[in-house]
Amino acid sequence: MSTRRDEHGRLLADKTHDVAVVVGGPDVPGGPGGSDGEGGRGARQAAAATRLGRSVVVVAAVGQGADAAAAVSGARVLLLHCGVPDEELLAAAELCTGLLVLDPAPARPLPERLLARTDLLVPGAGELAVLAGAPVAPDVEGLAAQARAVRPRGTTIVARGGLGSVVVTPGGVAEVPALRPPDGDGFVAALVDALLDGAGLVDAARRAGSAGGSTDVSTDGSTDVSTDGSTGGVGERVEVL
Secondary structure, eight states, X not given: OOEEEOTTOOEEEOOOEEEEEEOOOTTSXXXXXXXXXXXXXXXXXXXXXXXXXXXXXXXXXXXXXXXXXXXXXXXXXXXXXXXSOHHHHHHHHHHOOXXXXXXXXXXXXXXXXXXXXXXXXXXXXXXXXXXXXXXXXXXXXXXXXXXXXXXXXXXXXXXXXXXXXXXXXXXXXXXXXXXXXXXXXXXXXXXXXXXXXXXXHHHHHHHHHTOGGGSOOOTTSOOSOOTTSOOTTSTTSEEEO
């Protein structure tokens, strides 16, 4: 993988992967080996993205070497989640040169700098409420108000399972129905897949809400991507660093 630096000295790389997923450490709640299951949220999202045909690199820790940094910098989409410590999220965000998508689960307050750097925030209603420091919003208007309170100039897609999703931008709000909603990790993966195809926000949310079983993780909670370097059944489209 060839590398270079931008005018700010940040490491860049050729876009050799569609998606980079930072999975976090074993002691992080929701991370590999943590309460969120073997491989954690990031590994499940990586597995879902590979089922959609995307090339994925799974990064255990951004600071573990030049290859990890280049992989983060070289991805078309960087997918982050809160099974990773704040300092790791911020380091990855600094390296990102593509689209930064943040799934703020498991829910916790996040640094303003990270929220400002994020291109697309994809919370559930509960995670959005935690970020807003408020009760869960009961309706679309309340969700839009919370999204704008958290990120006044940002773009947010609130995932609501069978209720669909709500796309909130500085210029408007759109409620998008779900026809065949996947699980939460599958929704994020399908959303990223649609955006990589060039879909607009509403169309991407509609595709993600109709993805159904095509991105669902197996019913026993297992994934095809482990953090020990194996890739299970997802073939050659995933690289583990």
